Amino acid sequence: MGSQMHINRDDLVGRDHFIACPSCDHLADLSSMAEGDRASCSHCGHLLCVLHRAGLNRVMAWSSSALIFLLLACSFPFLSFESSGLKNVMTLPMTVVRLYQQDMPDLAILIAGFIILIPAMVLLLLFNLATTLAYGRYNPWTNVMCRFVFQLQGWSMVEVFFIGVLISLVKLGKTATIVTGLSFWAYAAFSICFILAITGFDRLQAWRRIGELQEAG
Numbered sequence: 519m520g521s522q523m524h525i526n527r528d529d530l531v532g533r534d535h536f537i538a539c540p541s542c543d544h545l546a547d548l549s550s551m552a553e554g555d556r557a558s559c560s561h562c563g564h565l566l567c568v569l570h571r572a573g574l575n576r577v578m579a580w581s582s583s584a585l586i587f588l589l590l591a592c593s594f595p596f597l598s599f600e601s602s603g604l605k606n607v608m609t610l611p612m613t614v615v616r617l618y619q620q621d622m623p624d625l626a627i628l629i630a631g632f633i634i635l636i637p638a639m640v641l642l643l644l645f646n647l648a649t650t651l652a653y654g655r656y657n658p659w660t661n662v663m664c665r666f667v668f669q670l671q672g673w674s675m676v677e678v679f680f681i682g683v684l685i686s687l688v689k690l691g692k693t694a695t696i697v698t699g700l701s702f703w704a705y706a707a708f709s710i711c712f713i714l715a716i717t718g719f720d721r722l723q724a725w726r727r728i729g730e731l732q733e734a735g
């Protein structure tokens with residue numbers, strides 16, 4: 519009882535194929551896992567990891583697709599509202615500018631960060647990491663990038679934003695005519711590709727590959 523030891527899961531995975539269950543801290547030995555396997559905690563049943571077949575190639579495909587969809591989502595109208603003869607067309611970057619102009623700089627920074635900048639950074643890092651690991655080009659920065667990517671993942675709120683937009687649309691639909699633009703669908707496609715890219719990049723698979731490359735070079 520009393521003091522609790524903080525376990526850094528990245529340190530454990532890197533050394534001995536051990537992983538600490540995020541739900542109950544039980545240590546599981548995953549050294550016998552092969553591609554295509556999935557492992558759950560023997561104590562609480564929490565899903566620990568899934569070793570996808572051709573995992574790195576999938577991450578490369580999903581992250582590059584997500585980046586293209588994000589670029590499209592920022593380039594075209596997101597939504598247009600029509601109420602009492604007034605039409606208002608909004609793009610994603612324009613929502614950030616409007617918030618800033620309406621004396622809400624903190625909200626503008628939060629929206630720009632969580633919805634556009636952090637997801638874009640996560641995707642660029644993921645694509646870079648997956649390419650580096652898939653082609654066996656290890657360098658000392660690979661470890662730093664890998665840790666950073668796992669830490670950033672918790673700070674992007676793509677799916678939360680998209681669900682928020684859908685709820686607002688249902689509410690606003692009663693008072694105004696809403697037309698969803700090309701960017702809206704591009705952002706929906708981006709959200710799906712983004713989630714597939716980050717769930718496809720498995721912690722154990724990544725650290726195992728880094729271990730192999732460190733031993734080889």
Ligand SMILES: [Zn+2]
Pocket residue numbers: 539540541542543544559560561562563564
């Ligand atoms: Zn557990």
